[in-house]
Amino acid sequence: MANNQTRIIIAGFGGQGVVLAGNILARAAVIEDKNVTGMISYGAEMRGGTANATVVISDEKIASPFVEVPDVAIIMNQPSLDKFEPDIASGGLAVINSTMVEDAGSRTDIDRVSVGASEIANSLGNARVANVVILGAFIKRTGILQPRSIVRAIDELFSTKKPAFIEINTNAFNAGYEGAKSV
Amino acid sequence: MANNQTRIIIAGFGGQGVVLAGNILARAAVIEDKNVTGMISYGAEMRGGTANATVVISDEKIASPFVEVPDVAIIMNQPSLDKFEPDIASGGLAVINSTMVEDAGSRTDIDRVSVGASEIANSLGNARVANVVILGAFIKRTGILQPRSIVRAIDELFSTKKPAFIEINTNAFNAGYEGAKSV
Amino acid sequence: MSKPSKKILLKGNEVLSQAAINAGCGFFAGYPITPQNEVPEYLSKALPEAGGIFIQAESEIAAINMLFGASASGVRCMTSSSSPGVSLKQEGISYIAAAELPCVIVNMQRGGPGLGNIRAAQGDYFQSVKGGGHGDYRLIVLAPSTLQEIYELTMNAFDYADHYRNPVLILGDGILGQMAEPVELTKYRPIVDLPEKDFVLDGCKGRERRVIKTLLLQPAEALIEFNEYLKKKYAGIESELKLCQKYRCDDADLVVAAYGITARIAEGAVDMARDKGLKVGLIRPITLWPFPDEDFRAVAEQAKKLLVVEMSNGQMIEDVKLSIECSRPVEFYGTGGGWYPTSEKIMEKIESVYE
Amino acid sequence: MSKPSKKILLKGNEVLSQAAINAGCGFFAGYPITPQNEVPEYLSKALPEAGGIFIQAESEIAAINMLFGASASGVRCMTSSSSPGVSLKQEGISYIAAAELPCVIVNMQRGGPGLGNIRAAQGDYFQSVKGGGHGDYRLIVLAPSTLQEIYELTMNAFDYADHYRNPVLILGDGILGQMAEPVELTKYRPIVDLPEKDFVLDGCKGRERRVIKTLLLQPAEALIEFNEYLKKKYAGIESELKLCQKYRCDDADLVVAAYGITARIAEGAVDMARDKGLKVGLIRPITLWPFPDEDFRAVAEQAKKLLVVEMSNGQMIEDVKLSIECSRPVEFYGTGGGWYPTSEKIMEKIESVYE
Amino acid sequence: MQFKRPKTIKDTQTHYCPGCGHGIVHRLVAEVIDELGLREKTIGTAPVGCSVLLYNYFDCDIIECAHGRPPAVATAIKRCQPDKVVFTYQGDGDIAAIGTAELIHAANRGENITAIFVNNAIYGMTGGQMAPTTLIGQKTTTTQNGRDRKKQGPPLKVCELLASLEGVAYLQRVAVSTAKDVIIAKKAIKKAFQNQLDGKGYSLVEVLSMCPTDWKVTPKQAVDFVNNEMKAAFPLGVYKDV
Amino acid sequence: MQFKRPKTIKDTQTHYCPGCGHGIVHRLVAEVIDELGLREKTIGTAPVGCSVLLYNYFDCDIIECAHGRPPAVATAIKRCQPDKVVFTYQGDGDIAAIGTAELIHAANRGENITAIFVNNAIYGMTGGQMAPTTLIGQKTTTTQNGRDRKKQGPPLKVCELLASLEGVAYLQRVAVSTAKDVIIAKKAIKKAFQNQLDGKGYSLVEVLSMCPTDWKVTPKQAVDFVNNEMKAAFPLGVYKDV
Amino acid sequence: MANIKIDAERCKGCCLCVSECPRGFIRMSEIFNKSGNLFAEVTDIENCTGCALCCQICPDMAIEIEGKKKPNVPVKEISQRRTNKELMTKFE
């Protein structure tokens, strides 16, 4: 987290909402008037398989929106953990969806926080909000943004097009915030 | 005729065979192993109107195939004379088809030779050979190429495709050679 | 969308699209190609809503030629594409430049040559600034490096196009197009004088009929004269439109030269170098044509060396050398074809060439 | 037509066509455009008679893409056009360069930009040598200045293309294409080693199947590596293929630099200058890429000044400056758009800049 | 009986060769513009071809387009100025070779424009190369032994090709090789303009026309060629009228 | 009963989305190549589109072409190597938008090649923009309120368009949305290859195909869309067979 | 009598009007106009019906008819230089 800068990668299967999660994070950062960049890996990948989004949040100007060495990796499934764990900065953090990740990795120089995001989402009645659940755990652990900024970002995002989604996403965030477990 | 170089322009209506005349001249020069360039004005002109060809014959290397200031202007009709007379080099020569040119121009610093090329051609039975008639006058006056080179060039040009034309063109050349008149 | 006071989060391609609408762009024609697809996607909806015309053309060639017609109609117009698609537009661009029709062309560059890939790259510099089409023409080439700058330069692009009656190219890349960043959508205000469009073809009611053409056959000198005129016009633009940003150059021994997203990443490297006590600065041309040569010359007076960084095998390096008249050694760092520079890697290169 | 011992009179376009046939060109695709029409006209008859394939394509784009297929079939192939038509080929050229398919492309330049006119010009220098298409690729660019040289360089072009697996551009102009001059049609003899074409697609009988492609998606580094490879390949060509002719340069104070037909006309001016006692020479790059920079540097050691002459608003001037590292003042004489230089006019300019 | 040069035609000689059909078609278009009173609201497009210089003759706003692209240019003009009248004027090379894609798509989109297509079975301006519409057996500078169906394919028939497109409102093939044909051609052109005024969509009139120069025949022989050969290969008539 | 992956298909997973029709069409083409014993004399062209990577799956010589240009590339290959079998494989964007001119002219010249045209009514690879074949009312990322006949014109019907061209030997439109359709599609593709072996000229099979991802529906819904909507807009059948 | 007028300077000598006149009232001149073309002349203006078929076919808009009443205006003065047969028939 050099330069007051947090470099985050969010990774999962296509369909697990990593882009949306990145979007919520970035919007929350805008609400707090921080500098932020967001980027979806639109690159070489074909449809299906894994998807990832990177978000850089900083108090200063952000040079590059790329995240080669993430400070935080938010991991929605096993293949994503296998892929990105090696890149995490020493002293960095992995936020893990424990429902979909059996083996939480082997590095000893990083922290881990885990949450049964898919399970919690399911219990809330919509498996698709696992992405927001895991954001809750991430915010709880890092405090990098204020919870109410996330809630406002959710509000902003859904208010015009899908107001029905506001509640469940807010609940998901809260549940994740509560359910975060260090590992 | 600087640098042992003769810069010739041949001009007339489209259809008067100026391109063919240029071609015969250039081929004759090749036969004599001279350096030569030929160029048709393919430029801005549209169909119809005047056509012209330029030929540069030289014992030395030829820099440019363009003729801005011709040493010799071979003129098939009045508009061409009007157009090109002013450009002729001082001390240069105008070879004029007197059948089609009423007013032989006003410059006093150039020489003129004239021949009733169209009339002669007509009397030979083919108006289209006026271009070769006028070449005869030109060669007679300048001696820049040998008459037999022209005859050989005519031979070369027509032998494969139109051998019937050899005789009339040769006659045309001879008639022009004989009929040249200084003015 | 008139003047939201606060920053909103958008992708670069969206920012560009909204800027075009705000600047009064009334016509867009384009053809899908990654990584610029958000431009036509955004405009297909937002432009008609704003009263403009959106056409998904049958090809990039049709698109650029539609601009020919739209601009002749007096409408502010834009097309957008990425590298291979922009190559296809070269004939049309030469025509538009020759006809002096204002328009904005966007190239969100991707990896090449050939089909290449869809990652960001800067391999189309030569095509953009030297002229990939035939004949002696110039595009005004703007190279933003942040999303805020995309917003502003896109609006300005329409102004420059109208002011100079010249096509303006916005040279971005896949990163700038795809990344999201908060942007303040300030109100559009013309930055240059906008002359009356007295070339517009709208039927000759009450005036002499007009012709827009690029064929100059007669007299033979017509085209020569026109090219002499163009030369003067371009010299005029060169004399007044050179945009450049310098960063920590004042005492710099080594100056990094980069444009677009690369400049921004290089800025990170400059900060790292400064943190290590190396006197390093950054010069970033914002207009790639006209190339801000005086600024480069000024910087070269102080600096011992320049380091050009590009996402290409080295193209801008030529303009850098020419602008400083080869008065300083110019190093290069870069690679063609969908390469992402990082501040760290640039820093390594800085250390290796710093004396 | 095998080996006529004596010179025959042909137009430049015809000479080029016959050279292609003699060099074993087996495929031509093109689209009519003045001033290169004699090329397809000649080849439409002579090429099939020689056992080759002639296709009048539906457009320049189709033509260049037909070359893509013909070259992949292992056949020596050529297309020919003039400025606007060559602009349309830029995407295809980038693909061919990326696929490393040998072929010969002819541009008999005419006046531009836009439709311009049909007189000769040299306004496509940048497009030719810097790359009018997208990405970091290079064409080998040959610039003949006499018809005899058109004959020889056209034959060589096929050899270079095969040897380097790279497209070769013959950069002529309307004068060279249209003028007639005696030419000796010497026998074709390869001038470089011609490697086996192990890329050819002819059905995978008895071998692994082959793929020709330019998309390099996976892994992410594939395209980067390919571009690094290209860079090396181009550096290799640069190290061995630079052709240049010098004329009366040894003691020259002023050296005129020009290519193609312009060089030839400038040679006349040099002679005039020498006749007047001015120490003037001529340097004529025959390969425009690779640019013969060592020769320029050598000349610049003696000369006090250079004078670049082009039928354009000044394009090669940049390469001249870069090659001599701006070590001498470089003057320019030229005009875009169908301008015919004369020895006399060049002489005037020589006198005005000679010190 | 009165017969005067139309107002929309300037009082200059054309550059066309003697017997060239372009002059007739110019007159017809201009007469229609006169009769419908459209001169001051018309924007014409010039192609690349012998008729590139039509702006020297038509006294209305004209835009010269890149080779083959008039349909794209006209599309944009008409979309930007739906109250104006926009026509394209293209030769066979322009419309049916390099410009095929732009033609098909403007037609298919049903752009509300009027298209005049002068089919002279040759590339006139460039000196007589094969066009997409060159007849089988016809000698051109690039088919010196005559067009060969096996190598160059049959002549492309534009009206037949466009007929299947829903967006097309009107297609008629006419000729200008006899006075009678000219009168019919005029009616077709008028209808194609009227359709635009009525908002009907893409209307195209294909005009079989003479190019004595590049066919290397006299004007009289050229007329015969149209009447005897071209009309057989390209049957006249209405191909679509919705 | 036996059913095995064809030899001409490599043993790799495709990158296509679940339910994408390209995989089916690949298999059919490969089966035909197997059955006719053509693998070692076939040269295929890859388009730009989702199927650009078909060379990862087909085990025969393949050339990847610039967007829209496969017909031009294939023309040259077949002319240079008339004894080989050449096929093109193109999406609707590739064949019917940017590549319209190359399509029409290769077809009109009657090039003796086999063309497979996968019509999924969308630009798949670029993420779901309108294609020339997008249906009226169909929502895409560039027709977010559905394709509007007035603005974007009707869907372009390739078989109908090509039917008028003399050089074309065979045109059939099939689908791969039901097993029955797939079996018919295979027959059509086989015939299109057989025609080439018999020297009949240009043969094209248009295949209506699913793109669940960019249609933003499930594979099952995609199949229904083909069966209910696309077949109505693009009637199946033989459009030409000479 | 139709007030028919052929502009000799505008005429390019294509002869198309000659074959088009149902009455055979048009013939080509034996002299050139300024552009070097033989030009069309109406031989029998008195009996010309004004059917305008000649006008319809003329590619150069060289033939105009003013209406029925006015007397014919003679063709403009032109260059009277005579020339040979061959060239005269070049466009026939």
Add this chain to the structure above:
Amino acid sequence: MANIKIDAERCKGCCLCVSECPRGFIRMSEIFNKSGNLFAEVTDIENCTGCALCCQICPDMAIEIEGKKKPNVPVKEISQRRTNKELMTKFE
């Protein structure tokens, strides 16, 4: 009994075979394969007619039939992690 075999790892879970089987013998698994897809399984291999309609529609060439005689080979071992309903039905 047809020797039918669905390659679970190749299967992308599109379900097209499910609706295509005239006997209704194919259903989707409740577990994911390595690529994260639910995959198709034949429920009643004994009675499968080998009509191959499922093979015809399968876009991923995941279904093969070896002939009538041989006994069925069970689907490969796959990752058995269970997951929630919503995701399971994502392609139905």
